[in-house]
Amino acid sequence: MDILRNAFGEFQLARFPRRKREQLRAWDAADEYILQHLSENKLINPQANVLILNDQFGALTISLTPFKPELISDSWLAHAGIKANLTDNQINPEEVTLHTSLDYPEQPFDVVLIKVPKSLAMLEDQLIRVKPLLKPNSIVVAGAMAKSIHTSTLKLFEKIIGPTTTSLAQKKARLIFSEVDTAITLTDSPYPSTYPLENTHYQISNHAAVFSRDSLDIGTRFFLQHLPRSDGYENIIDLGCGNGLVGLIAADKNPSASLSFVDESFMAVDSAKINFTRAFGDERKARFTATDCLQGFAKSSYDLVLNNPPFHQNNVVGDFIAQQMFRESYGVLKQAGELWVIGNRHLGYHISLKKIFGNCTTVASNKKFIILKAVKQ
Incomplete structure (x- = not known):
């Protein structure tokens, strides 16, 4: 200190x-x-x-x-x-x-x-x-x-x-x-902004602070193409949810699952709530939480965590947030629960996941991104 x-x-x-x-x-x-x-x-x-x-x-x-x-x-x-x-x-x-x-x-x-x-x-x-x-x-x-x-x-x-x-x-x-100029005519904020999600009927809204506010970023696009589908997923977390796109498509693929959206940004969590509610109405319930990683989430209670970790906090670059997310995901997952992570290939997340989970497999990869899966054993 x-x-x-x-x-x-x-x-x-x-x-x-x-x-x-x-x-x-x-x-x-x-x-x-x-x-x-x-x-x-x-x-x-x-x-x-x-x-x-x-x-x-x-x-x-x-x-x-x-x-x-x-x-x-x-x-x-x-x-x-x-x-x-x-x-x-x-x-x-x-x-x-x-x-x-x-x-x-x-x-x-x-x-x-x-x-x-x-x-x-x-x-x-x-x-x-x-x-x-x-x-x-x-x-x-x-x-x-x-x-x-x-x-x-x-x-x-x-x-x-x-x-x-x-x-x-x-x-x-x-x-x-x-200096305050009272003669300047005020306009309404252009945020949240909205765009149609490609190849779907979903409209995606994003508050001003949300990453990739105007279109689908290439990393998320790749992740969406490979999200898992299983009757065994009862409780799913979109960790570091941003606008909630990953959790939204996971909910679409797993219609019986309950979704939780988590981010430290209040605007991100509210964007995810807007998008999920617009997609599924009030009948399908979900949890929307602003917190530090998975603080406040029950241990051994989730089947699947989906995670696109940030590699910076404010202007500080590093993998410390990703490492915290991996450790806390291990804690909240049930036995045989899965953590799916997408990241740039050069970040070497597989090393950390093997250390924490004892295993790590590659789901898919391209020239820039890799999707990894670790299972709690």
Whole structure:
């Protein structure tokens, strides 16, 4: 656990989920730059209503708890990490109000702080939703590492919020400043967007944060072609479900099975719910859960887990999430239960699966992807 020091105090912060021998900090230079700018320019006072978007683990939120900030995040992990860090710093959780990306507040804010998301679509959706919450004199400050701020990023701020400028780079981070232009005509968010799923009658809806939002990605297409069918599958999990396409087609192939859709993104889980309900109506029940991998799922209770693991958390690339998914899948599977995984060939998932399950077979492969099956023995 590292110590974040700034003009607002000293705070213990850790990433979430917490791992032994963690090498990465729970904040970046953009967090430090935002807090420094607020302090040096005296932009915040005890009476200010403060809104924060996309704080990963609480660097901004916890530093500014004296101002009772409200946070919007699409990440269940971010919510859990901030709660854990509040506890570690002996801060009353009631000092902070947490919102999901689908649950925006309604009152106006004096200060809005934004960690720029990786997805341009997500930024567009957030700015459109935030604009009605701004006063003419509201302060809007956004931050990111300089490599993540592009001309397209600044154009969105100009188009939706108003005149926009940027700071000089500091520790490879930059800030964005937008003045509120009340004359800009508001439009509704174009999200969720919808496209027809090829070779089916299904319409697929996707919130702004969902991967491959406008069309079927090639990895999922390959996975869908090889999804299993069996009368023995009573309970199936679509782990890391995204828009729920894999679980939806698995439900189509296995009409007597119960489906569970799991993701750490609130928008992903809601997209999966929209798509499943549109496809099957209210008669067929399913479970939709935002959580950390399979936290909260009963041990030895599922027959099949379908998994397309992410290989990054926020901007950090690695296989640590995939490894956690594999281990927790082993725990929730019944004896003879199956984990099916798709991944890029070079990732070497078969090594981990053999270590955890004691076995691993190849279901199908092409030049880029491989589908693996591991059975709990």
